[in-house]
Amino acid sequence: MFSTLFSTFTQNTSNSRVDLTSGNWQAMPMVQVEPAQQEDVEYIHRISKDVFDIYGDYGKILPRFFTSQGVTTYVARVADNVVGFVMLGFLPWAKGVTEGSPWIADLLAIAVVSGHQRHGVGTALMQQAFDLVAQMSEWRDVKEIQLTCAESNTIGLSFFARHGFKISNPHHGNYSEGQVALRLTRDFVSGSDGD
Numbered sequence: 688m689f690s691t692l693f694s695t696f697t698q699n700t701s702n703s704r705v706d707l708t709s710g711n712w713q714a715m716p717m718v719q720v721e722p723a724q725q726e727d728v729e730y731i732h733r734i735s736k737d738v739f740d741i742y743g744d745y746g747k748i749l750p751r752f753f754t755s756q757g758v759t760t761y762v763a764r765v766a767d768n769v770v771g772f773v774m775l776g777f778l779p780w781a782k783g784v785t786e787g788s789p790w791i792a793d794l795l796a797i798a799v800v801s802g803h804q805r806h807g808v809g810t811a812l813m814q815q816a817f818d819l820v821a822q823m824s825e826w827r828d829v830k831e832i833q834l835t836c837a838e839s840n841t842i843g844l845s846f847f848a849r850h851g852f853k854i855s856n857p858h859h860g861n862y863s864e865g866q867v868a869l870r871l872t873r874d875f876v877s878g879s880d881g882d
């Protein structure tokens with residue numbers, strides 16, 4: 688996660704409501720994924736600090752991305768509490784963009800608060816990100832979705848593998864706290880994605 692963004696694509700406004708329960712709906716709360724609002728930035732700060740500060744000062748960096756042009760952020764709410772978020776932007780595939788040039792979707796961050804992990808919230812957020820990419824692909828040629836993940840983040844790597852991402856560069860760099868960063872990508876073929 689946490690790549691640099693150059694884009695003019697702006698906010699999608701669709702909502703989705705996802706039942707996480709897999710047959711156990713009375714025991715599990717519903718998660719609602721929706722576009723983040725300005726007042727959600729404090730939660731984005733707190734969640735980022737909770738889960739990303741081992742990699743660097745992302746408690747500060749990610750709230751700044753939230754206000755960057757071209758970044759779209761969705762939050763996941765359970766019983767009105769923000770329990771996770773996903774941030775996505777779009778980059779030109781190569782320099783010298785022309786009409787019809789391909790684009791890359793850049794998944795900047797996805798996070799779920801510790802107490803709500805492994806209940807499908809991350810999957811609901813990822814689904815929303817895929818939906819946004821599908822919308823973007825209606826007017827741009829989006830080739831793939833990319834992200835970075837620490838080599839040591841075995842849970843993150845399992846999660847991304849489950850959603851079709853593969854390691855495309857095992858030496859993408861290092862986080863500021865030293866962890867090796869891997870580049871992961873997932874082909875995007877319009878009309879066939881959105882698990």
Ligand SMILES: CC(C)(COP(=O)(O)OP(=O)(O)OC[C@H]1O[C@@H](n2cnc3c(N)ncnc32)[C@H](O)[C@@H]1OP(=O)(O)O)[C@@H](O)C(=O)NCCC(=O)NCCS
Nearest residue numbers: 738797798799804805806807808809810836843845846849
């Ligand atoms: C990665 C993350 C967003 C996943 O969100 P989540 O809501 O827990 O994920 P879901 O419940 O939707 O998905 C479950 C899948 O993720 C992986 N996963 C999630 N938690 C796991 C755990 N504790 N142990 C192993 N795998 C785990 C598994 O592949 C799992 O599928 P399975 O349950 O069928 O085995 C969440 O763990 C998180 O916020 N981690 C900290 C931040 C982070 O690392 N973000 C990615 C940055 S690169």
